[in-house]
Amino acid sequence: MVQQSAKTIFDKIWDSHVVTRRDDGESLIYIDRLLLQENSFHAFDKIRRENRRVRNPGQAFAFADHYVPTTDRTRGLDAIKDPEIRNMVELIESDSRAHDIALFGLGDVRQGILHVVGPEQGITQPGLVIAGADSHTSTHGALGAYAFGIGSSEVAHVLAVQGLWRVRPKTMLIDVIDTLPPGTTAKDLILAIIGSIGAGGAVGHVIEYAGPGIRGLSVEERMTVCNMSIEAGARAGLVSPDDKVFDYIKGRPYAPREDDWDKALAYWRALPSDPGAAYDRRVEITAAEVAPMVTWGTSPDQSAPVTGRVPDPTEECDPENRRRMERSLAYMDLRPRQELRSVTINRAFIGSCTNSRIEDLRAAAAVVQGRQARVPAMVVPGSGLIKLQAEEEGLHEIFLAAGFEWREPGCSMCVAINGDSLKPGERCASTSNRNFEGRQGRGGRTHLMSPAMAAAAAVSGHLCDVRDLLAEE
Amino acid sequence: MEPFQTLTAVAAPLGQSNINTDQIFPARMIKKPRTVGYAQFTFHDLRRDDRGELRSDFSLNQTRYDKAGVLIAGINFGCGSSREGAVYTLLDSGFRVLIAPSFGDIFAANCLKNGLLTIVLPEAKVADLREAISTAPDPRLTIDLEAETITRASGETLAFLPEPFQKHCLLNGLNEIDLSLAFHKEIGAFEAAHRARLPWLAPRQR
Ligand code: SF4
Numbered sequence A: 001m002v003q004q005s006a007k008t009i010f011d012k013i014w015d016s017h018v019v020t021r022r023d024d025g026e027s028l029i030y031i032d033r034l035l036l037q038e039n040s041f042h043a044f045d046k047i048r049r050e051n052r053r054v055r056n057p058g059q060a061f062a063f064a065d066h067y068v069p070t071t072d073r074t075r076g077l078d079a080i081k082d083p084e085i086r087n088m089v090e091l092i093e094s095d096s097r098a099h100d101i102a103l104f105g106l107g108d109v110r111q112g113i114l115h116v117v118g119p120e121q122g123i124t125q126p127g128l129v130i131a132g133a134d135s136h137t138s139t140h141g142a143l144g145a146y147a148f149g150i151g152s153s154e155v156a157h158v159l160a161v162q163g164l165w166r167v168r169p170k171t172m173l174i175d176v177i178d179t180l181p182p183g184t185t186a187k188d189l190i191l192a193i194i195g196s197i198g199a200g201g202a203v204g205h206v207i208e209y210a211g212p213g214i215r216g217l218s219v220e221e222r223m224t225v226c227n228m229s230i231e232a233g234a235r236a237g238l239v240s241p242d243d244k245v246f247d248y249i250k251g252r253p254y255a256p257r258e259d260d261w262d263k264a265l266a267y268w269r270a271l272p273s274d275p276g277a278a279y280d281r282r283v284e285i286t287a288a289e290v291a292p293m294v295t296w297g298t299s300p301d302q303s304a305p306v307t308g309r310v311p312d313p314t315e316e317c318d319p320e321n322r323r324r325m326e327r328s329l330a331y332m333d334l335r336p337r338q339e340l341r342s343v344t345i346n347r348a349f350i351g352s353c354t355n356s357r358i359e360d361l362r363a364a365a366a367v368v369q370g371r372q373a374r375v376p377a378m379v380v381p382g383s384g385l386i387k388l389q390a391e392e393e394g395l396h397e398i399f400l401a402a403g404f405e406w407r408e409p410g411c412s413m414c415v416a417i418n419g420d421s422l423k424p425g426e427r428c429a430s431t432s433n434r435n436f437e438g439r440q441g442r443g444g445r446t447h448l449m450s451p452a453m454a455a456a457a458a459v460s461g462h463l464c465d466v467r468d469l470l471a472e473e
Numbered sequence B: 001m002e003p004f005q006t007l008t009a010v011a012a013p014l015g016q017s018n019i020n021t022d023q024i025f026p027a028r029m030i031k032k033p034r035t036v037g038y039a040q041f042t043f044h045d046l047r048r049d050d051r052g053e054l055r056s057d058f059s060l061n062q063t064r065y066d067k068a069g070v071l072i073a074g075i076n077f078g079c080g081s082s083r084e085g086a087v088y089t090l091l092d093s094g095f096r097v098l099i100a101p102s103f104g105d106i107f108a109a110n111c112l113k114n115g116l117l118t119i120v121l122p123e124a125k126v127a128d129l130r131e132a133i134s135t136a137p138d139p140r141l142t143i144d145l146e147a148e149t150i151t152r153a154s155g156e157t158l159a160f161l162p163e164p165f166q167k168h169c170l171l172n173g174l175n176e177i178d179l180s181l182a183f184h185k186e187i188g189a190f191e192a193a194h195r196a197r198l199p200w201l202a203p204r205q206r
Helices: A009-015 A038-049 A083-098 A114-120 A135-143 A152-161 A186-197 A219-232 A243-249 A258-269 A319-332 A358-368 A384-392 A395-401 A451-460 A466-472 B085-092 B105-113 B123-135 B164-172 B176-181 B184-197
Strands: A018-021 A027-030 A033-036 A060-063 A102-104 A129-132 A146-149 A163-166 A170-177 A205-210 A236-238 A281-286 A293-295 A303-305 A347-350 A377-379 A427-430 A445-448 B006-013 B070-072 B097-100 B117-120 B140-144 B149-152 B157-159
Touching: A009 A146, A009 A205, A018 B184, A027 B184, A033 A114, A033 A152, A038 A083, A038 A152, A060 A083, A060 A114, A083 A102, A114 A129, A114 A135, A114 A219, A114 A384, A129 A135, A129 A152, A135 A146, A135 A219, A135 A236, A135 A243, A146 A236, A152 A163, A152 B105, A152 B176, A163 B176, A186 A219, A186 A281, A186 A293, A186 A303, A186 A451, A205 A219, A219 A236, A219 A243, A219 A358, A243 A258, A347 A358, A347 A451, A358 A384, A358 A395, A358 A451, A358 A466, A384 A395, A427 A451, A451 A466, B006 B097, B006 B123, B070 B123, B085 B105, B097 B123, B105 B117, B105 B164, B123 B149
Parallel strands: A033 A060, A033 A129, A060 A102, A129 A146, A170 A205, A170 A281, A205 A236, A347 A377, A347 A427, A427 A445, B006 B070, B070 B097, B097 B117
Antiparallel strands: A018 A027, A027 A163, A293 A303, A293 A445, B006 B140, B140 B149, B149 B157
16 A cells, blocks of 8 residues: 555545645535524525525534524514514524425424534534534534534535535644643633634634643533634634544434444544644644633633733734724723732623533532522523533522523523623623624623633622632632 | 626725624624615724714724725734625625735635625735825725736735636626536535445434
């Protein structure tokens, strides 16, 4: 046999999905799975307008998550008072029905956030190319898939063609050496990574997260890391799959069936990056140095350890960055050098595709147990099945006893388009992924952090170091 | 898609870096059908204060940029979500060309699909151009895609390098799905072989 040169997992997936190449260097990449959500209505409109056929409905999956109410589920669609919002949920239901696409809709116990339900149902698998109508599709890379978000024109293109034209992206290895110290989580790690490479630091690249700091993470924690790749500018982030991933997938509803399982497993085991494979860029992060992080600004790269202070823009040499910092601090109503732990909050939100899985809810409940929320706080599980699991474990009782709201699954206040939102000026400890101006409601101020940290902030009424609370016990 | 060949239009400077799609088109507007006219939502929360009044400190609110067709933006313009509304809203308010040192990846792809030309230039050149436009008596630029040039009203010309395919599609206003379906034989052959190799590909639920 000819000696193959060393390849990254990304190289292997890419090379096995090239349908054809164009003279200009772009390749038509085969798309194995397509994930849709309510905002895909523009794509279905285009399909209808141009009179196209959906090529493989069985390879597409539709989710009602962005606009669904998180309170009353007993009355289905009728519970949605805003006609524009109801229309969005109706459209994804009718469009998917019209094209014979599997739907995870309102009233289905499996319903939830697309990036939570995909892996949970076994739809997400190593080696697949997954396109999603949402920028956080990078989440699915945690299982060793090449997964990225696309806009509605490209969604229409995938529906009709089952492929997408792409220039081969560059690769970036983020090598996480050491392991995370106690009291820190995957969320702290990814916030530290984004803070270190910047919000545009990985534009044009696919990130591969590797090293002992990643190997040591559970599959769910890896999802938290990959989820926020786009916050560093990378459309996709992935991890070479290992036994943790294979065990995670086994037995899930859409996992390969018995007759295919061994074949699939053999295929998956050949995917991890070869030793000595070349990357366009390499970055090293020392996990042992990561502390519980919070964002202080309006971009996910504006973060600091919670034990620190709000930075002082006058110490920033780059004038453009200084202006950016000043603008963020003005919007966030923070003073330079203010102690982060002195920042009082008005709300707490535990949820979103970054941090709404069972491990996240357990971590938050462990902090909340025996304490009381000092501010209005809500927990929004990522899916109906996670909600059930949490209730089986009694987590909901811990949250309810502490005065937290226990909601129905959906995107909720991550993007604040279903009606759950901050009021102007409100400050929120949030486990979501974007702290953009107005993201959680016009004039709302978002501090991103881990579930344990958000729970700690909720029971303290201000940003605080969860390690201090845990030490009290 | 409408073809793009040349455009002479007012250029508007927007210096901030990392302008995200929420700032271009707030998420709460996405649920509105495009027929309501997306132009009213462009940069909505940057453009207007809490009471809905126009902010005087937002560059695009100056009357000299009222009819802008070109935007000179900062690095990583259009980062954030995949929402294509961010492209529709810019198109609906008359923008056909965006110039920046870099763009959010998903956003740039969405622009191409909709005939919005994105031009990447080195950061210093973009800054110079922005500076020049802010003070020029005539803030117009002429963009010639075929010739790959940007020309100021004063006559100074700058070259840019579009992706060849982007250029081809925009010049001819081509529908990308039609172009791709021309490869239906290749797609069919690939799909058959791929499915044979990965028999678990087309999922059947248990
Ligand atoms: S939870 Fe937030 S980031 Fe995730 S898919 Fe929903 S809106 Fe997007």
